[in-house]
Amino acid sequence: MPFLIAGSGLLVCCVITILLLIKYQVIDIKSNEPPFEYEDKQIVIDTMYLFEKYVNVGDDYVDYYINDGSKFEKSIVKEIKNVKEKYNIGEFEQYDQYIYAIDFDIQNVDYKIQNYKHSVRVMVTNHAENRDVYITVWFKENPEYYIKLDQAEQTYNADQVKKEIEEYYDSEEEFFDQYGSYYSSIDDVVQQGIESEMKDVYEYLPSRARITVK
Structure with missing residues (x-):
């Protein structure tokens, strides 16, 4: 019986810990409701724009972003650098036709959006010259x-x-x-x-x- 009581107490403690981690955004869970308002087309374009902004930066800027950039800049520049070094990607697909278009059919883009409790995950496929590359960006509400x-x-x-x-x-x-x-x-x-x-x-x-x- 003491073991059952101790086990129940441990379970309650674990549940409380998980709830606190979710509350303070230490961990995130999938949600049916978006954590903030957004339009699918715009958030997909935002993802494309961010990739285009950092994909061709020079070596000096790569070092700067990795060492002194924001959390996001460090993240995306490291990821791009890693993919370029490890895989024979060839030329990346350019997104200008979407970013600067007056209007376009989003159905022509390979993308997936997943809502989480505290963030939105957007994945866009880049049909590079030799391989398909999956670009994923997490967005959070800006207080x-x-x-x-x-x-x-x-x-x-x-x-x-x-x-x-x-x-x-x-x-x-x-x-x-x-x-x-x-x-x-x-x-x-x-x-x-x-x-x-x-x-x-x-x-x-x-x-x-x-x-x-x-």
């Missing part, structure tokens, strides 16, 4: 995005914009006579202001990468 968005929405709202216009112009008509080529309405001023404040602030960021060869 700073929501802080910045809240600040931007407090700064740029209809009441605040109207107050500013009243302070510096005799009327809204005078403001739009002067800036009508830039703004079509108060709501447009608000929207453009928020977009300006949120430039280069992203809802999710890459956290690590893995590159494998078939």
